[in-house]
Amino acid sequence: MTAIRPRRSALYMPGSNARAIEKAKTLAADVVILDLEDAVAPEAKAQAREQVCAAVRAGGYGGRELVIRVNALDTPWGEDDLAAAAAAQPDAILVPKVSTAETLAAVGLRLRRLGAAERTRVWAMIETPLAILDAQTIASAARDVDTRLDCFVMGTNDLAKDTRARLMPGRAAMLPWLMTALAAARAHGIDILDGVYNSLSDADGFRTECEQGRDCGFDGKTVIHPDQIAVANEVFAPSRDEIERARDIVALFELPQNAGKGAVSHNGRMVERLHAEMARRVLALAEAIADRAA
Numbered sequence: 175m176t177a178i179r180p181r182r183s184a185l186y187m188p189g190s191n192a193r194a195i196e197k198a199k200t201l202a203a204d205v206v207i208l209d210l211e212d213a214v215a216p217e218a219k220a221q222a223r224e225q226v227c228a229a230v231r232a233g234g235y236g237g238r239e240l241v242i243r244v245n246a247l248d249t250p251w252g253e254d255d256l257a258a259a260a261a262a263q264p265d266a267i268l269v270p271k272v273s274t275a276e277t278l279a280a281v282g283l284r285l286r287r288l289g290a291a292e293r294t295r296v297w298a299m300i301e302t303p304l305a306i307l308d309a310q311t312i313a314s315a316a317r318d319v320d321t322r323l324d325c326f327v328m329g330t331n332d333l334a335k336d337t338r339a340r341l342m343p344g345r346a347a348m349l350p351w352l353m354t355a356l357a358a359a360r361a362h363g364i365d366i367l368d369g370v371y372n373s374l375s376d377a378d379g380f381r382t383e384c385e386q387g388r389d390c391g392f393d394g395k396t397v398i399h400p401d402q403i404a405v406a407n408e409v410f411a412p413s414r415d416e417i418e419r420a421r422d423i424v425a426l427f428e429l430p431q432n433a434g435k436g437a438v439s440h441n442g443r444m445v446e447r448l449h450a451e452m453a454r455r456v457l458a459l460a461e462a463i464a465d466r467a468a
């Protein structure tokens with residue numbers, strides 16, 4: 175099994191907000207996304223770029239993954255953002271409004287020409303109607319190592335804007351798109367993070383949406399405020415019961431009497447070897463989370 179990086183919570187912050195960038199060093203988010211795109215006003219873009227890249231170069235974020243969200247290449251800031259981000263060597267560069275696999279090929283090529291560090295991966299925002307309609311092809315870019323594609327991030331605000339679907343409890347309108355992107359990501363072996371929850375005052379609504387995202391199969395949730403981190407970390411981590419059950423299932427298939435069996439019964443339920451595989455992933459994730467906390 176490939177190493178798992180917990181990505182339960184990914185905290186956005188405006189790249190122009192020095193206080194937030196500093197504060198992130200003390201927050202329990204698994205991922206810190208330093209935004210140069212929609213959270214930064216046009217007149218603040220250049221200063222934000224400088225500030226964000228200086229923060230990434232200086233480090234001090236411990237085990238948190240550091241991600242820079244650049245402006246799209248077809249904007250006045252995109253090329254400069256990409257060059258500066260590549261030089262700063264974050265864990266990943268998040269590309270907004272990716273609608274085609276060609277965009278990822280172009281970003282990969284530029285990163286190679288810029289001499290970007292091998293460790294810097296590319297993440298793609300899935301937030302346009304075209305991206306949903308072509309999610310499979312976009313995710314398949316991960317098969318080309320030059321694209322560095324490692325993770326999808328849902329942009330539900332932009333999806334709502336472009337489709338005119340409403341952001342409402344239960345997300346009936348969004349669910350087909352969320353699941354299409356999720357299936358595409360899984361088909362090509364990359365992670366996928368759920369979109370943000372805009373209300374800062376509705377803690378119950380936020381938890382419900384985290385649980386829905388987890389049950390849909392997302393690896394974590396993108397968040398916009400420190401107050402949302404703890405709940406996302408809790409919901410997207412295996413619970414104590416899940417860990418216990420996973421240990422039982424793995425142990426069951428290690429028993430000599432089950433060596434030749436494909437399916438056994440456990441607490442009144444059928445358990446197959448695929449469940450043992452799932453259980454091993456649960457245990458690996460729990461271990462990675464424990465390592466992160468240590």
Ligand SMILES: CC(C)(COP(=O)(O)OP(=O)(O)OC[C@H]1O[C@@H](n2cnc3c(N)ncnc32)[C@H](O)[C@@H]1OP(=O)(O)O)[C@@H](O)C(=O)NCCC(=O)NCCSC(=O)C[C@H](O)C(=O)O
Nearest residue numbers: 186187188193194197209213329330331332370398399400
């Ligand atoms: C939404 C906010 C503007 C609210 O900010 P504020 O009113 O300052 O919040 P508080 O007073 O409650 O803040 C308390 C302290 O926490 C710090 N803080 C707040 N937010 C963050 C953060 N995101 N990261 C780090 N630290 C944060 C404050 O500095 C206070 O600290 P202290 O001084 O020590 O008390 C604000 O939360 C915010 O800007 N959030 C992020 C907005 C953002 O980045 N948006 C872009 C991404 S969302 C998106 O568009 C996704 C996608 O593209 C899509 O289409 O859906």
Ligand SMILES: [Mg+2]
Nearest residue numbers: 212301329332
């Ligand atoms: Mg967006």
